[in-house]
Amino acid sequence: PIFNRFLFSPADQQKYISTLSGGEMRRHNLAAVLITQPNFLILDEPTNDLDIMTLGILEEYLRNFKGCVIVISHDRFFLDSIVDHLFVMEGNGVIKDFPGNYTDYRNYLKELKAAQAQETAKSQQSAAPSSNREAKQRPRRMSFKERKEYEALTAEIDALTQEKNDLEAMFNSGENIPDIAEKAARYSSVKDILDEKELRWLELSELE
Template sequence: KQVIELEGVSKSFEESKPLVRDFDYTFSRRDRVGIVGPNGCGKTTLLKMIIGELEPDSGSVLIGETVQFGYFGQKLPSYAPDKRVIDIISDIASHITDPVTGQSVSATQLLQRFLFTSDRIYTPVSLLSGGELRRLYLCTVLMASPNLLILDEPTNDLDITTLGVLESYLSSFEGVLIIVTHDRYFLDKLVEHLFVFERGGHIRDFPGNFTQYRLQQEIEAQQAAEQATPRETKSTAPAASQATRQGNRKKRRSYREEQEFQQLEELIPQLEGRIAALEQRMSSGTLSNEELLKAGEEIAQTQQEMEQASERWFELAAIEEEA
C-alpha cells in the first residue's frame, strides 16, 4: 500500500536560499495533487527528488516497490528521425488498459484517441509538427502504464482538443496524479489538494483546488490586515514594537502592489470565464472550420494571459504570506 513517503526533505543549491525545507508527505493511492508557486521556487526540484533524479540534502524519500513512474516534462525526448510513430509506441507495449473504459487498448487505438489520424500513425518522426511531437511524447508516457503520473506544465504546446482528451483520460486515472501548471482551469478540474510553495522553501499542503485556495488567501489577507491595525500610538508604543511593525510593513505589499493584486483577483476569473465560453462554443457543433480555428487560437492566447496573471498573483500573494 505504500506509494511514496517524504520525511523531512530539504534541498538547496550552493549558497542559494532553500528551495524545499523540511517537507513531509505520504502519498496515498489515487492522490491528486497540484503543485503551484512562482517560477524558480523549486517545483521541478521537488519533482526530481520524488522520482529519484535528485538526492535531498537531508531527509529521505521512500518509494514503494510497485511504483511505476510516468513523467511528462517540458523537454521533449530525442526520437530516431526515421522511426515511425506506431513503432515508437509499440516498442513500449502493444496494449494497455484504458482507465476510462477499463478495456484493453492497442497502441494504434491510443494514438487515435490522442488525435493521430491513420496516415500520421505511420509517419516518420522527422515529419511531425511540434504539437504532434508533444502528443507522441504524452502517448509514450501513458503507454508505459504508470501508476504514478507526473505532468510538468502539460498545457504547454498542447491544443485545446488534445487537452480535453487528456482531461477525460486523467479524470479516470486510478494512480497517483501530480500536476505542475499555472493553468488554474486545468488544476480545478483534476486536483483535490495543492502543494503551495511559500517563502523560504516552505510548502503548504492546502486541501482544495486553486479557486478554493485563492478564496482562502483573500480571507487570510483580510484577517491579517485587521490584526495589523495598530492599537498604540507612535509616541506611546515601545521602540521594539514600533521596529517590529516597521519590519512587517516592509514585507507587506506596497499600495501599487495591492492595487495590482486586486486587479488580478478580478481579471483571472474573467479569463477563466472567457475560456469556458470559448470551449462551449467549440463543442456546440455550430462553428465552421475557420471559426473553430479562430476560437482555438483565442483560447490559446487567453490561456497564456491567464498563466502570466496567475504567476504574478503568486508573487504578490507570497509577499503577504511572509509578513
C-alpha cells in the same frame, strides 16, 4: 486505444515519426507514455506545450486516472480541473500543504485575510481610548488615483473578457487554425491577466 484517443486515426498511425508536425509529435510523445499504463505521472507545465484540443483530452484522461499525478503549473483552470491537493511554494523555502484545488486555496486566502483584518480591527479598537471607540467611524473611500485605476480596470477587464470569448469561439469552431500554438499561448496569458485584474477590481470595488 490510446493513440486513437489522442486524435491519431488508423491512417495517421502508419506515418513515419519524422513526418509528424510539432503538435502531432507532442501528442505522440504523450500517448507513447500513457500507453504503458503508468501509475505515477509527473507533468511540468503541460499547458505550455499542448494545444487546446490535446489539453482537453489530457484533462479528461487525468480526471479518470487511477494513479498519482504531480503537476507543476501556473494554469489555475487546468489545476481546478484535475487536482485535489496542492503544495504551494510560498518563497524562502516554505511549502504549504493544502487539501483542495486552486480556487479552494484562493477562497481560503480571502477568508484568512478577512479574519486577520477583523482581528486587527478588534485589537486596535480595544487599544484605543474610550472616546475614540465611541466616535463614529467613517468608512474609507476611494482616492482620486484609485478611482482612475478602478475605471481603467473596468475597461481592461471588458476588453480581455471579449478577447477570451473570441478565442474560445475560434477554438470551438472546428475550423483549421494555422497559428494554433500562438493562439493557445495568448489564451493562457489572457486568463492569467484577467484573473489578476479581476482580483484588484474586487479590492477597489469594496471602497466604492
